[in-house]
Amino acid sequence: MGGDYAPAEVVKGAMLVAREDAQTQIILVGDRDVLAEQLSALGELPNNIVVHHASERIGMAEHPVTAVQEKRDSSLVIAGLMVKSGEADATFSAGNTGAAMAFATLELGRVPGIKRPAIATTLPTPHGRTLLLDAGANPDCTPQNLMQFALLGSIYAEKALGRTNPTVGLLNIGGEAGKGNELVKATYPLLQASGLNFVGNVEGNSVFEHAADVVVCDAFAGNVLLKSAEGIAELMLHTIQRDLAALADGEAKNVLAAVLRGLVARVDHEETGGAPLLGINGVSVIGHGRSYARGIASGIRLARDIARSGFVAALRAALPTG
């Protein structure tokens, strides 16, 4: 029920995954009448997609904690409780990000030893995607928080992205040790002593050159990095679209249209579909609110893949107990 183009695009995206992957059971949680109507428009219903009724929904502008506490029959809370009870292995939502985070933190809870869960996202580079965290959960961090993000990211890169001994970098404003603000200067020696495969500082441009498999930062810097890249990418894509519109039909126009499609595929959020919240007892992927069916499908696949990867169990095993 959440997302700018819900329910139509969310249901379409779920159907895409249900049809391509018979091994994955998809439970659509939301208003049963609304969902039935959407599904009926999409042809024959595969066996691996079912509806679970939820009478309420949490709006994009609602206060996250209050909404989660008061709307117990909302699609977001019911889906989350299904993960908590083991009835489901992962949730995906393109709705209220804060509410999804609040539910995960308050009700699924943190993996013992983890102080602050973080949102991870991946960015395009010429050598595969780079993991960046925190991308949205903690705008103010301590050096210890950043060090835990490095651990979360490192295990995630290994289990969910298949990287061997993943490299970890610290987002900074210069390459040399000793650069940066107080936070990163205090974090640097902790990462050096962490036993992780720390490769030093990574500048904002080098993130897109795959300077490290995992790049850690506070969520303020992470958000600025992501939004800045989005802003300049859109500016460039619009420039090409304008050039394209001015061309007469013909080979040149076809070539430019193909170049544009290639660029969009490279930088578009619809390709990744969502960002997992790492450090909680379960799998929760938060989709971009502006996702269409293709983005929703990518997000559902991501949630499925993380659940299958054994990331949460590996994280638990990596932390000292008690």
Place this chain on the structure above:
Amino acid sequence: MGGDYAPAEVVKGAMLVAREDAQTQIILVGDRDVLAEQLSALGELPNNIVVHHASERIGMAEHPVTAVQEKRDSSLVIAGLMVKSGEADATFSAGNTGAAMAFATLELGRVPGIKRPAIATTLPTPHGRTLLLDAGANPDCTPQNLMQFALLGSIYAEKALGRTNPTVGLLNIGGEAGKGNELVKATYPLLQASGLNFVGNVEGNSVFEHAADVVVCDAFAGNVLLKSAEGIAELMLHTIQRDLAALADGEAKNVLAAVLRGLVARVDHEETGGAPLLGINGVSVIGHGRSYARGIASGIRLARDIARSGFVAALRAALPTG
């Protein structure tokens, strides 16, 4: 003598401006023999370009404060002292940024009332360029620092960029008041009460949509924003270059090459040439180390235009004295 392609490209850039603008007197400060040799390769010497000898140079890796204190006969120090004495109206350097900042802060000094000078830069948008500061001087800031950056930026936008009643935004990770880290949450009410034309929070992507004429942030966030934009822009430009190289000669290739040139012109640092240090007693523009002649020329023009704009006098007039 500073910059990755100095002295050849720096001298060429200076010559470009000397030839196009007879009203501007250019003083090249550096080794007289080296400069004479470079100039002799560029044809007839216009009357408005002269050489001022400096026997030393500050390298890119030298410690800024130490270098400025010890190398009193370096090109950077001598050029700076000419501004201090009134013999020159502005300096431009593509050399050691830290040394240029150290000289400006220690020897030209801050305008009375300004706590921390800031580096300003401009970014492309579909509606002209947006000013961002701090882009490099202060990685850790107080709310009062950010408020002063807003004042610096506002006066600069008015005097040097010709904006009437420029709008000021606060770089943040959400649009609503109350979003962000502790720093920006404490800065928001100060900007509201500042008497400046404050338009609220601006997210990283909206910077490139001209959400405000002036966007303020600490230099950590500012650097991350700039470098991230640079990184994704280069990734996209490389993708197009690869597509271009794969095309056979013909109309389609010509069209794509033109599109690429248009994009480069839009996002390339050579177009802006440099970033002024604002809040000091004088005009000092810091060029990108990787500048070729075109970028050097842009930076020299910028320094000239700021000097002519009366920015420093306007800033002094705007601050309470004593």
